[in-house]
Amino acid sequence: MERVKSGIVMALLCVVVMGGHAQTTETAPSNPYVRLGQKALIDGDFKAAAGHLQKALPAEANDPNVMYMLAYSQYQIGEYRKALDSFSKVIELRPDHESAYYYRGKASNILAVQTDKKISSTNREKMLNDAIVNYTKAIELNGEDVKYYQNRGIAYRDLGILRGTSGTANYDKEVAADAYNKSVIDFEQVLAMSPGKKDIQTEIKKAKVYRDNLK
Structure with missing residues (x-):
């Protein structure tokens, strides 16, 4: 729990910032709901944080820091x-906010693979492609962050699974194979940056097996 809180504090000091470039201030936010939201974030109470920060709108809707804390x-x-x-609002305000692209990608990917939701295959594919676009933008802004490649690799893998499931309306062997190949490339990049990651080695093997068994 303490490690989680520590990570949140670091996020507030270094990532809730602008595009990954830390900005600090000696003065507390003037909006009381923003102050409450920050405190809740530091305490790890995300539900309370979201509630407080939502109440700070629309007054703070043009502050990318407030919008990022709300989104997170x-x-x-x-x-x-x-x-x-x-x-998306954060990105509108700060097009160079790499962390916003990253989490927008993760949110899209999560929604795309939720099996308990009635989402069409077309919409699932769109969300996976949106995730890939967002991760790619984050990589363009900072090509040194390994998690961007890892998550894009996962999105490509999920796209391969979606398009490579025979008997479904959107089945396309070539598209699926291409997605798996791109997944492998990203996972290999992760290993190049962080050698020895066994979970990524396993992901590469799985992606290749899925690709080679497409019908």
């Missing part, structure tokens, strides 16, 4: 569609 809180409590909208 919504993401953490599983309100992924709301998080998508909020991260």
Whole structure:
């Protein structure tokens, strides 16, 4: 728990910032709901944080830091569609906010693979492609962050599974094989940056097996 809280504090100090470039201030936010939201985030109470930060709107709707904290809180409590909208607002305000692209990608990917939701295959594919676009943008902004490649590799893998399931309306062997190949490339990049990751070695093997067994 302490490690989680520590990570949240670091996020507030270094990532809730602008595009991954830390900005600090000696003054507390003037909006009381923003102050409450920050405190809740530090305490790890994301539901409370989302509630407080939502109340700070629309007054703080043009502050990318406030919108990022709201989006991050919504993401953490599983309100992924709301998080998508909020991260999009952050990006509108700060097109260089790599962390917003990353989490917007993650939210899209999570929604795309939720099996308990009635989502068409077409919409699932669109969300996976959106995730890939967002991860790619994050990589363009910072090609040194290994998690961007890892998550894009996962999105490509999920796209391969979606398009490579025989008997479904959107089955396409070539598209699926291409997605698996791109997944392998990203996972290999992860290993190049972080050698010895056994989970990624396993993902590469799985992607190749899935690709080679396409019918």
